[in-house]
Amino acid sequence: MSLPAEPMQQKRPFWTMARRDAAAGYVFIAPQLVGIITFVLVPLGLVFWYSLHEWNVLASTFNYVGAANYQMLLADPNLPSVLLASAIFSVGLVILNMSLALLLAVLLDQKLRGLVVFRTLFFSPVVVSLVAWTIVWSFLLQNNGGINGMLAMLGIEGPNWLRTPTTALISVVVVQVFKNVGLNMVLFLAALQGVPKELYEAARVDGAGRFKQFRRITLPLISPTILLTSIITVVGSLQVFAQIAVLTQGGPGMSTTVLVYYLYQQAFQFHFFGYGSTLSILLFVIVAALTFAQWQLRKRIVFYEN
Amino acid sequence: MKTDLSPRMKVALYGLMCVLLIPFVFPTWWMVTSSVKPISDIFAFPPDLWPRRFDFSTYAQVFELQPFARQYWNSAYIAALVTAGTMLISSMAGYAFARIKFPFSNAIFMVVLLGLLIPSEVTIVPLFQMFLKWGMINTHWPLILVPIFGAPSVFATFVMRQFFIALPVELEEAARVDGLGRFKIFWTIALPLAKPALGAVAIFTFLHSWNLYLEPIVFLSSTQMFTLPQALTQFTDAYGGAMWNIQLAAATMTAIPVLLVFIVAQKQFVEGLAHTGLKG
Numbered sequence: 086m087s088l089p090a091e092p093m094q095q096k097r098p099f100w101t102m103a104r105r106d107a108a109a110g111y112v113f114i115a116p117q118l119v120g121i122i123t124f125v126l127v128p129l130g131l132v133f134w135y136s137l138h139e140w141n142v143l144a145s146t147f148n149y150v151g152a153a154n155y156q157m158l159l160a161d162p163n164l165p166s167v168l169l170a171s172a173i174f175s176v177g178l179v180i181l182n183m184s185l186a187l188l189l190a191v192l193l194d195q196k197l198r199g200l201v202v203f204r205t206l207f208f209s210p211v212v213v214s215l216v217a218w219t220i221v222w223s224f225l226l227q228n229n230g231g232i233n234g235m236l237a238m239l240g241i242e243g244p245n246w247l248r249t250p251t252t253a254l255i256s257v258v259v260v261q262v263f264k265n266v267g268l269n270m271v272l273f274l275a276a277l278q279g280v281p282k283e284l285y286e287a288a289r290v291d292g293a294g295r296f297k298q299f300r301r302i303t304l305p306l307i308s309p310t311i312l313l314t315s316i317i318t319v320v321g322s323l324q325v326f327a328q329i330a331v332l333t334q335g336g337p338g339m340s341t342t343v344l345v346y347y348l349y350q351q352a353f354q355f356h357f358f359g360y361g362s363t364l365s366i367l368l369f370v371i372v373a374a375l376t377f378a379q380w381q382l383r384k385r386i387v388f389y390e391n
Numbered sequence: 392m393k394t395d396l397s398p399r400m401k402v403a404l405y406g407l408m409c410v411l412l413i414p415f416v417f418p419t420w421w422m423v424t425s426s427v428k429p430i431s432d433i434f435a436f437p438p439d440l441w442p443r444r445f446d447f448s449t450y451a452q453v454f455e456l457q458p459f460a461r462q463y464w465n466s467a468y469i470a471a472l473v474t475a476g477t478m479l480i481s482s483m484a485g486y487a488f489a490r491i492k493f494p495f496s497n498a499i500f501m502v503v504l505l506g507l508l509i510p511s512e513v514t515i516v517p518l519f520q521m522f523l524k525w526g527m528i529n530t531h532w533p534l535i536l537v538p539i540f541g542a543p544s545v546f547a548t549f550v551m552r553q554f555f556i557a558l559p560v561e562l563e564e565a566a567r568v569d570g571l572g573r574f575k576i577f578w579t580i581a582l583p584l585a586k587p588a589l590g591a592v593a594i595f596t597f598l599h600s601w602n603l604y605l606e607p608i609v610f611l612s613s614t615q616m617f618t619l620p621q622a623l624t625q626f627t628d629a630y631g632g633a634m635w636n637i638q639l640a641a642a643t644m645t646a647i648p649v650l651l652v653f654i655v656a657q658k659q660f661v662e663g664l665a666h667t668g669l670k671g
Contacts, residue, residue: 103492109573110493117484117503117548120540125506128514128521135516192408196395203408205657207415212653212660215602216620217642221422224635227434231421234438263414268664275665324510327604331624345512345605352516353609362516369513376508 129369135362142356154363163339163347170254171343175322177258182318183311186266190273191299204274208267215264219331222260223247226332250340253333257341261328265321269314276310277303316379323372344368422646426450426639433635449640456634457622458615459641466619469534470600476539477547477596478589485551486577490560500552506545511537512605519609533610534603534618543599547592554588555581590663601649619645 139150158164189207193200210218225231226246233243246252280303288298304311326345329335335342335350342350348368352361396404420440425433429446432439453459487493488500511518522533538544558581566576582589607621614625623645626638653660 106491106573107493110487110491110496113483113487113491113573113577114496114499114503116480117540117544118499120480120536121503121506121545124518124537124540125509125514125542126502128517129509131517131520132514189411192404192411195404197401197404201657203412204661205654206412208657208661209419209650209653210415212598212649213419213646214620214623214642214649216604216623217422217646218418220623220638220642221418223633224425224639225418225421229434229436231438234434234436238437259414263418267415271661271665320507320510324512326512327602327620330604330608348512349515349605349609353519358516358520365513365516369509372510372513373508 132362132365132369135359136366138359138362140357140359140362142358147359150359154360157360158363158367163342166339167342167344167347170339170341171323173254174258174325174341174343175319177255178261178322178325179315179318181258181262182266182269183315185262186269186273186314189266189270190277193270193274194277204271207270210264211267213264215327216331218264219260219328222256223332226256247333248337250337253337253341257325257328257332260332261322261325269318272310272314273307276307280306312379312383316376319375319379320372323368323375344371419646419650422639423643426636426643428636430634430636446636449636450644452637453626453641453644456637457617457625457641459622459644461615462617462619462622463644465531465616466601469531469618470597472535473538473600474593474596476535477544478592480539481544481547481592482551482582482585482589483577484548485553486555486581488548488552489555489558490563490581491573503545503548506542507549510542514541515605515609522610528610529612529616530610531616534600534606537606538596538600538603543596547596550592550595551585551588554585558584587663590659594660594664 136154137149137151138147139153140147193204193207227233228245228248232246236243244252246256284302284306285298288302293301323343324345325343326349329341329343329346333341335346344364345368348361348364351357351364424440424442426449427445427447428435428439428442429444432442432444435443484503488496488503518533518537519528522528525532527533562584563576563580566580571579602620603618604620607618611617611621614622617625623638623641626634626641628634
């Protein structure tokens with residue numbers, strides 16, 4: 086690219102290095118670009134178009150209704166509970182996941198023997214099939230299941246975890262945290278190991294305690310990783326579906342019906358494709374807004390050396 | 392914060408980690424041991440950490456109740472195809488965005504990154520309509536095409552791009568002076584160096600495909616076509632109650648092979664993931 090394009094030649098061929106390079110560039114990105122347009126951008130346009138229609142597949146109606154679906158959305162009596170469940174799920178998941186991941190990463194960053202074994206075991210649920218993992222927890226959380234059995238041995242009567250509104254939502258969060266926290270743990274661990282050791286020594290000479298070192302050195306230096314993993318975790322938390330479908334089917338009542346589950350029910354169980362599309366747009370707006378907000382936050386809290 | 396720890400501190404840390412391990416390890420243990428318990432023992436009190444009686448017929452019943460071997464094959468070949476396809480497409484695109492100068496490359500990269508904001512849950516309704524129009528409902532095409540081209544592959548492209556940006560350009564410059572074409576350089580020089588990033592992409596992509604649940608239940612309708620996650624939820628009796636021991640036997644067969652591969656290759660696995668462009 087910085088090479089001079091054969092300056093001694095009199096007649097420049099059409100296919101200069103730069104042109105050949107540009108052509109190669111387009112060929113290289115073509116499959117991805119065509120794919121994104123076909124399977125992501127066109128569907129996004131379509132979902133917006135559908136959201137302007139009253140469309141019931143069973144009754145085979147497809148009528149333009151303008152913003153009627155959006156008015157219906159605002160008036161939907163289920164919406165507050167769906168958004169609340171989504172918010173509790175996402176906030177709970179992100180806070181629990183990030184703090185547990187950081188704790189585990191710090192533990193694994195100590196001078197101890199055999200930490201590889203612990204790291205492997207903490208990470209192992211990440212590679213266990215999601216539905217298999219969820220089924221085991223569903224089994225454990227049954228009213229007469231393993232967890233209540235063990236609590237009973239300690240003389241504690243456990244609740245019917247998946248059939249009580251509050252504990253059902255908490256259960257789904259906890260099951261998902263243990264499933265995937267290993268991923269963030271590993272990323273944090275890599276970031277921790279990238280912090281220069283001299284900084285800690287200097288801080289110790291200055292008399293800073295462990296906690297102060299962590300707050301003033303470790304956290305700022307790993308903040309880019311924290312930001313990136315938090316974005317991935319937030320977006321992932323909004324996509325939760327299989328866990329809900331297997332553990333609670335959105336119940337009891339609507340206590341665990343998060344937005345994606347509600348969207349699935351409206352579109353594919355009740356066949357309201359128009360309204361389902363409107364809910365899809367809502368999901369998209371939430372994902373985009375949260376990602377944008379976190380990205381903006383980067384300037385204020387993330388520390389960069391230069 | 393690697394300081395030498397006092398012996399008492401070491402014991403405390405080991406103890407803390409052992410307690411923390413319980414919710415990570417116990418479910419897998421409980422899954423395997425419960426899968427060989429007869430149904431009458433499955434909710435025994437007090438809970439049996441080791442089966443008091445064994446019933447291995449659950450594993451045979453998995454194959455009697457569902458075309459489980461076929462479903463296993465479905466999941467495996469779809470995940471393999473998606474992984475290979477994503478590795479190829481995202482490494483090419485990531486290489487081009489990192490290395491090749493062409494007009495609008497930044498703008499196009501931004502368009503591609505948009506894919507990260509649009510998970511397939513958002514577009515599932517129009518995707519269903521598109522595949523319906525193309526006669527691909529109850530085929531595996533949606534489960535192959537959408538992951539290779541949708542949000543997961545965008546993430547892969549991002550990881551590959553970050554890797555190639557950090558890779559020293561000198562090796563390629565020498566080959567360019569020797570007159571090697573772009574594709575040759577990519578294939579023979581850049582790609583072999585990108586093994587760690589490719590490994591991470593492969594793991595992410597495989598697990599994503601292996602775990603897909605919403606897409607199969609939307610796109611597939613016959614048990615012969617089902618993938619494993621979908622099949623696992625089908626082991627219910629006539630009243631819709633779960634046949635726990637059989638379901639757990641199927642879950643064990645789904646989970647254990649991947650878990651074993653992971654334990655054998657855990658070093659490459661974990662370090663591959665940690666040392667990609669994800670460090671920020």
